Amino acid sequence: MTISKTRFGLCLLFLCSAILVGCNAPLPEPTPQVDPLPDPTATATTTPRPLATELPPLDPTATSEPPAPVPATPEPENGFYRNPELGFSFLYPSAWDIETTGGDFPSAIIYDNDDPLQLFVGARILDEAVTVEEFAVDLGRTFAITGTTVLKNEATTLNDGTPAQLVTLSWFPDAVSETDQGMEMQANAIATISNGKGYALMLLARPEVLVTREQTFATIAQGLTLEQPELYGVPRDEGMILLIEEPETLDPALTLEDAAGIVGHVFSGLVQLDNTLQVAPDLAESWEVTEEGTVYTFKIRSNTTFHDNTPLTAGAVAASWERATDPELGSTTAPLYLGDIVGVAEKLAGEATEISGLEVIDDLTLMVTLDGPKPYFLQKLTQPVAFVVESENVTDGTENTPWWRRPNGSGPFTLRRWQEGSVILLDSNINYYGSPPTPTLIYLPFGRTGVSIFEANIADVAGVSTFNLTRVQDPADPLSPALQGGGLFCTTHILFNLDSSAVADPAVRQALSLALNRTQLADVVAQGGAVPAVSYLPPGMPGHQSLADIVRYDAAEAQSLLGDATPSLVLSVAGAGDVDRLITAVTDQWRTELGLEVTIEQRPLADHRTAIRSGDFGDMAWETDCAVYPDPENMLDHPFYSLSPANLSGFASESADEALLAARTEADAATRIELYQQAEAEILTDAAVIPVVHANQYTLVRSDIAGYIQSPIPVLWTTTATLTRQ
Numbered sequence: 001m002t003i004s005k006t007r008f009g010l011c012l013l014f015l016c017s018a019i020l021v022g023c024n025a026p027l028p029e030p031t032p033q034v035d036p037l038p039d040p041t042a043t044a045t046t047t048p049r050p051l052a053t054e055l056p057p058l059d060p061t062a063t064s065e066p067p068a069p070v071p072a073t074p075e076p077e078n079g080f081y082r083n084p085e086l087g088f089s090f091l092y093p094s095a096w097d098i099e100t101t102g103g104d105f106p107s108a109i110i111y112d113n114d115d116p117l118q119l120f121v122g123a124r125i126l127d128e129a130v131t132v133e134e135f136a137v138d139l140g141r142t143f144a145i146t147g148t149t150v151l152k153n154e155a156t157t158l159n160d161g162t163p164a165q166l167v168t169l170s171w172f173p174d175a176v177s178e179t180d181q182g183m184e185m186q187a188n189a190i191a192t193i194s195n196g197k198g199y200a201l202m203l204l205a206r207p208e209v210l211v212t213r214e215q216t217f218a219t220i221a222q223g224l225t226l227e228q229p230e231l232y233g234v235p236r237d238e239g240m241i242l243l244i245e246e247p248e249t250l251d252p253a254l255t256l257e258d259a260a261g262i263v264g265h266v267f268s269g270l271v272q273l274d275n276t277l278q279v280a281p282d283l284a285e286s287w288e289v290t291e292e293g294t295v296y297t298f299k300i301r302s303n304t305t306f307h308d309n310t311p312l313t314a315g316a317v318a319a320s321w322e323r324a325t326d327p328e329l330g331s332t333t334a335p336l337y338l339g340d341i342v343g344v345a346e347k348l349a350g351e352a353t354e355i356s357g358l359e360v361i362d363d364l365t366l367m368v369t370l371d372g373p374k375p376y377f378l379q380k381l382t383q384p385v386a387f388v389v390e391s392e393n394v395t396d397g398t399e400n401t402p403w404w405r406r407p408n409g410s411g412p413f414t415l416r417r418w419q420e421g422s423v424i425l426l427d428s429n430i431n432y433y434g435s436p437p438t439p440t441l442i443y444l445p446f447g448r449t450g451v452s453i454f455e456a457n458i459a460d461v462a463g464v465s466t467f468n469l470t471r472v473q474d475p476a477d478p479l480s481p482a483l484q485g486g487g488l489f490c491t492t493h494i495l496f497n498l499d500s501s502a503v504a505d506p507a508v509r510q511a512l513s514l515a516l517n518r519t520q521l522a523d524v525v526a527q528g529g530a531v532p533a534v535s536y537l538p539p540g541m542p543g544h545q546s547l548a549d550i551v552r553y554d555a556a557e558a559q560s561l562l563g564d565a566t567p568s569l570v571l572s573v574a575g576a577g578d579v580d581r582l583i584t585a586v587t588d589q590w591r592t593e594l595g596l597e598v599t600i601e602q603r604p605l606a607d608h609r610t611a612i613r614s615g616d617f618g619d620m621a622w623e624t625d626c627a628v629y630p631d632p633e634n635m636l637d638h639p640f641y642s643l644s645p646a647n648l649s650g651f652a653s654e655s656a657d658e659a660l661l662a663a664r665t666e667a668d669a670a671t672r673i674e675l676y677q678q679a680e681a682e683i684l685t686d687a688a689v690i691p692v693v694h695a696n697q698y699t700l701v702r703s704d705i706a707g708y709i710q711s712p713i714p715v716l717w718t719t720t721a722t723l724t725r726q
Contacts, residue, residue, distance in 0.1 A: 083107050084230035086123040087457075088199050091223045093216065105142060105200075117205040117213065119220070125456045126198045135198045136165035136191035143202060145187075147171045156190070158224055164192035166221070170207075186210050190221040197456045199226065229458060231442050232423055237725050239440035240460045240705065240718070243453060246420065246445040248606060250404035251394075252387035253324035253331040256609065258628050259382055260714035262443065265426050266409040267387035270298050270317065270366075271378055272716065275709045277630045279378045283312065283388060283410065293373030293667070300364040305431055306390045306408045314366035316410075318358045320388045322347075325355060332613065333385040335645050336638055340374045372665045375672070379629035387411070412436050412719045421445060437722045454700045455479065461708060464698040466529040472700065473528075482700045489538050489627035489712040491635070492530070492582075494571075494690035495612070498650040500619045502567040509687035513551065514558035515593040516586060522693045525585040529698065533691035536635065536680055540712055543632035543673045543680075550684045551691055555593045562594055569598045570618035574608035583622055586692065612648055624695070627713055632676040636660065640683050651688035 079094030092098075092110050096119070100108045105122035120143055126135060133153065140148030152168040169187045188210060189202035201224060203210065203217045228236045247262050249255050255263045259272070270284035284298040304312040324334045325347050338344050342357030357369035370377060380386070388410040397403030407415055413426035413436065424443040428436040446453055447463075451472065454462035464472055464483070472479045494512070496503045503509055518532035531539065534548045573583055579600055587598045601618060603611060611617045627634045637660045638644055642652035656679045663675035683689065701708045707721035 081108060081110065081121065083121075083123070084227075085232070086199075087194075087197070087227050087229035088123060089225050089227065090121075090201065090220060092119060092220055115205065115209055117203065117209055120202045120204065121200070123197050123199045125452055125458075126193065130193070130198070132163055132165050132191060132193045132198075135193060135200075136167045136189065139167065139187075139189050139191060139200055139202060140169050140171065142198075142200070145169070145171055145173075151186070158192060158226070159222060160226070162192050162194060162226060164190055164224075166190055188214070188217045190224060192224070192226070194226045194457075197458075199224070231458070232417075232425060234425070234440045234442055237723060238438075239442050240438055240721070240723065241442045241444065241458055242461050242718075243446045243450045243459050243463070244424070244443045245447050245605075246424075249402070250407060250415075251402070252320075252384040252389060253329055253334060255384050256333070257384060258626070258714050259384055260716050261384075262424060262426070263384050263387070264411065264716050265413040265441070265718065266407050266411045266415055267384065267389065268409075268411040268432075269381055269383075269386045269388065270300075271381050273379070273382050273629065273713065275711060275715055275717065277711065277713055277715070279382065283317075287378075293375070294370045296368045296370070296377070297361070298366045298368070300366070301433055302364060304410075304433070306393075306410055307414045307429060307431070308390075308408050309431065310390060310408070311363070312388060312390075312410055313363040314360045315363070316390065317366050317388050318355075318360050319391050321358065321386065322355060323389065323391075323394065324385050331385060332645060333383065337380040337383045337385050340370045340372070340377055340380070342369045342371050345371075373667060374664060375667070375669075376629065376631040376633050379631055379634075383628055412716070413441060416440075434719070436719045438718065441718060451479070451700065454482075459700075460702045460705055462700045464700060466525075466527045469527055469529050469698055472698070479700055482702060483698060484701055484708070484710045485696060485698045486710045487531075487538065487540055487712050488695050488697050489541050489630065489635075490624055490695050491533060491536055491538055491626075492622075492624045492692045492695060493533075493536070494586075494692065495617075495621045495623045496649050496688060496690075497615060497617055497619055497621070498688070499615065502569055502619045505565075506686055507561045508565060508567060509690070511558040511562040511594060512590065513687050513690045514554045514561065515590055516690070516692065517553045517589060518551075518692060519553070521582060521585055521589075525582050526693060526695075528696070530582075530693035530695045533693050536684060536689065536691050537632055537676075538627075538694040538712075541627060541632065541635070542630060543676045545677050545680070547681060547684055550681065558593055562596075566596065567619075569596065569620065570601050571598050572601050572603065572608065572611060572617040572621040574605045574622075575602055576604060582693070615648065615650070630713060632673070632680075633660075633663065636676050636679055636683070637664065640679070640688065649688055651683065651686070653682055653686065656682045 079092050080089065081092060081098065082089035086104060086107055096110050096112050098108055098110045105124045106120040107122045110119040111117065137150055137153060148169045148171045150167060151170050152166065154166050156164050156166050158164050167189050169189065171185055173185055184207055185204060186207045187202045187204045189200055191198065191200045201221060203213065230236060231241060244262065247255060247257050250263050250266060252263055252267050257263050268282050270282060271279050272282040274280040283300060283304055285301045287296055287298045289296050300312070300314055306312055321338055323329065324331050325338055325344050327348055327350050335348055341355055343352055343355040346352040347355055359367040361367055390408045393408040394403050405418060412429050412432045414429050416427050417423065417425040426441040428439050444459070449463040449465040450459055451462060451464055451468040453459040471477055472483050474480060496509055498504060522530045522532040534546045534551050535544060537544045571587065573579060579602065583600065587600065590596045590598055612621055625635060625639065638646040640647060640651055640656060641660045642657050659675045659679040663672045666672040666675060697710065699710060704723060704725035705721055706724055707717060709715055709717035
């Protein structure tokens with residue numbers, strides 16, 4: 001945005017440019033992509049709104065009289081600013097002009113054509129401890145103005161009774177010409193806080209100009225009205241605002257997302273996990289299994305279509321699985337979740353061109369033959385690699401715009417817009433069976449935790465980090481009623497690179513495990529956000545057992561095992577900036593108990609994942625393994641069977657392999673569990689991996705969302721959840 005010198009004068013030009021350079025908006029600026037939306041940034045509008053009467057004429061004579069009350073009558077056609085995304089509006093003199101910034105602070109600059117005077121407006125998310133008085137005093141820094149002096153700071157209220165502060169600031173900006181030397185600037189401002197967000201209107205001018213506009217500013221301030229934010233043109237009663245880690249891809253065959261991520265909203269498979277973690281029908285309405293458990297016959301729902309109404313048939317399912325197992329595609333999940341189908345192994349190895357175990361009986365019937373009775377096979381089909389894609393759609397992409405940025409999906413939601421770093425908008429697919437009741441989902445890429453975003457009344461569901469856990473668990477805290485908690489089928493662990501000579505000796509790995517005081521890590525460092533690990537399988541998972549005789553804290557034995565060895569170790573972690581305090585606590589314990597200095601090597605998440613998959617991660621890596629279906633095969637066979645493509649450590653044990661292989665086809669449930677427990681005990685005795693803690697999950701959920709599901713494995717609760725707010 002450029003601002004004319006003739007409008008504002010040189011000193012205000014300098015101020016405005018400084019503000020625009022120094023302003024960091026908490027929510028990135030939206031720009032149209034995929035399908036154009038209404039401009040989400042606020043503009044001057046001609047839509048009448050019953051807020052106030054037209055402002056009085058600009059009177060150059062200063063007055064100390066209080067402004068007259070502003071009645072709630074229809075406003076004029078111009079001179080009205082409303083920012084639905086930030087959630088505020090007010091009237092300004094109709095003769096003034098407005099320029100919007102596309103950001104949050106300032107969101108707009110309104111100016112008078114007749115005087116060097118500007119009105120800056122905006123709103124931003126505040127730290128939870130900031131008071132309205134502190135926010136008001138700090139407005140200079142917020143608007144990137146340095147060296148301010150507070151001339152006035154007094155309490156007031158908005159028309160609706162919301163507490164606010166009136167402040168007057170003074171400063172001397174850097175001169176941009178000799179005529180500006182020593183020129184004082186002042187600002188009258190009103191500041192308020194609502195739902196964790198700070199709002200401010202600031203009128204800036206030279207003192208001799210500002211004093212003539214006190215009546216004008218008082219009337220503007222009096223008309224400030226707060227409302228519920230409306231993000232990206234979606235009314236608050238029509239959309240849920242959720243937080244997410246932005247996906248790397250929506251290609252079901254290549255994604256590493258779980259089935260409850262964005263990919264699971266846009267695409268669907270034959271079956272899904274319901275809110276009790278049982279396999280339930282999805283695109284298939286039913287299935288039959290032969291007595292020996294090796295042949296499954298699926299019936300596709302009639303009239304099922306892709307998002308563009310192209311029929312979704314059994315042939316489309318088969319084509320999707322053929323694509324996912326094409327060795328040239330390079331899917332890392334296809335061998336894990338589709339590898340039990342006869343012919344998949346041969347195709348992945350380049351020894352066959354088709355999956356021999358797939359047979360399309362008719363448009364609505366698909367027969368699948370397995371290489372053995374696999375009791376967990378249906379659970380594997382709940383994963384994204386088994387989701388159905390439309391053949392023509394996957395050939396439409398280009399290098400710059402991959403096909404999955406404009407997907408013709410098979411799932412309960414359609415992708416309306418994906419603007420990287422800003423928003424992913426999903427609309428309910430009205431052609432989907434049991435069409436989701438919530439019209440729109442607004443995903444903001446803030447990760448899965450965001451207490452401040454929730455408190456600012458933006459996010460409807462937000463995870464709680466350990467940093468905020470103690471606070472929100474306090475019954476006196478306003479957020480406490482919104483808190484839900486439960487366990488996760490996840491294990492945070494140290495993954496060893498067994499090709500590294502530094503950790504090749506099991507005694508070294510065992511010493512590192514014995515030196516960890518997991519109770520202290522869970523209770524003190526994680527502050528109750530986790531439980532100490534006494535096994536690899538998490539509590540509640542079928543097959544969970546206590547292996548406290550193996551996974552225990554014994555500093556003396558750890559020192560004895562390590563002896564005089566002082567290996568120089570590198571721990572690879574994902575992230576940037578401050579390292580998670582649980583990680584630093586682990587390395588501190590190793591330093592204290594064993595005298596070891598461990599170097600922490602950070603990489604961006606995508607690079608870290610690539611390094612882990614390629615085995616190029618130094619001596620060990622900080623990882624969290626979460627089950628995607630509730631069977632121990634998922635957490636033990638995949639990462640520890642010697643020939644598994646998901647075996648990232650290089651662990652190999654003949655006896656563990658025998659137990660894992662036998663468990664795959666064992667029909668008796670109790671015997672299967674015993675086999676997995678046997679394998680797990682051997683894996684942990686060898687210290688091929690060090691379990692540290694099992695995370696708990698804590699989530700804030702608004703009371704006007706019905707149907708949220710807190711599950712140890714993420715499930716697609718958004719397909720049935722409803723909004724009850726008006």
